[in-house]
Amino acid sequence: MKLPEAGDYIDIHTHGATVLPGIFSVETLMAHEEKLPGNYPGIIYSFGIHPWFLEENNHDRLLSRVVDMVDNPLIVAIGEAGFDxxxxxxxxxxxxxxxxxxxxxxxxxxxxxxxxxxxxxxLLQEHKKLSPDMPWLVHGFRGKPELAMQLISRGMYLSFWFDYVLRPESSKLIRSLPADRIFLETDGSGVDIRDIYNKVSNDLGFELEIFKGQILRNFNIFFNNGR
Ligand SMILES: [Zn+2]
Known part of the structure; x- marks a missing residue:
């Protein structure tokens, strides 16, 4: 398994990733899909039960798939999991x-x-109740700065909704957040992760290469379980 290198664009949450030079993807596999992780350059995986596809009568089967898959070295995170x-x-x-x-x-x-x-x-209640050692990443975020800071103050990371992040009105939120707590994603939408990097680095007033370095540091800290 290859990890991202300096200069790579990191897509922290996608579905159906393809191998592209210079792009490093974390592909989400959902337990109800029959898809297995493949060893491709620039792709690693998260694996979990998406709430949309959870039912009383598939719960046990999906959970045992997560248990079976969790030790696969290509699977670096659990999820997407959560509440809808x-x-x-x-x-x-x-x-x-x-x-x-x-x-x-x-x-x-x-x-x-x-x-x-x-x-x-x-979500905030669960974080207080479970008090996890492992960091959590909220993907697809498009909420208010106050909510973002509540999540960040509990040690969480945020990745923005691909559609919202490209709009001018997201700039205020982006500028209000600490750059060491953010990630960028396409969510399998077909949007180009490079366009998202350009928009967000502009919002933050960072040179693109400096900004890539920041996201790479965030990646290394997040997956080394750091806060
Ligand atoms: Zn997704």
Whole structure:
């Protein structure tokens, strides 16, 4: 397994990654898919139960897939896992399944990638309750600066929703955050990660290469389980 190098663009959350020179991807595999990690240059994986695809009658099977896969060296994180108030099963089943996945992540010393839609109180409560050693990354973020800082003050990292981050109105949020707590992602949308890097480095007033260095440091700290 190859890790990102200086100069690489890092796509921290994608689906269906392809091998592209200069781009390093963390592809999310969802436990309900029958897809396995492949050893390709520039692609590593997270693996977890997405709340949209969780049901009472597939819970046990999906959870045992996570347990079976967690020690695969290509799988560097658990997730996406989390809470969705719009789509998915009962909040009780979502909460139970999230806690089970966090426990697996803690036991195997892997960080967690979070999917959270309109359930910020639940997410913050879970973080207080479980008090994890492993860092959490909230992907697809597009909330207010105050919420972002609440999550960051609990030790979490944020990656922005690909569509929102390219819009001018996201600049205020981006500028309000510490650059050592952010990541960028395409979420498998087909948007070019290089365009997202350009937009965000401009917002922050960083030279592109300096900004790439910052995201690479964030990556190394996040996956070495640091705060
Ligand atoms: Zn995703």
């Amino acid at each position: 108030k719009i789509k998915g099963p009962s909040s009780e089943l979502q909460r139970k399944t999230f806690e089970e996945q966090v426990n697996i992540a803690e036991k195997h010393r892997k960080p967690v990638v979070i999917h959270c839609v309109r359930a910020w109180e639940e």
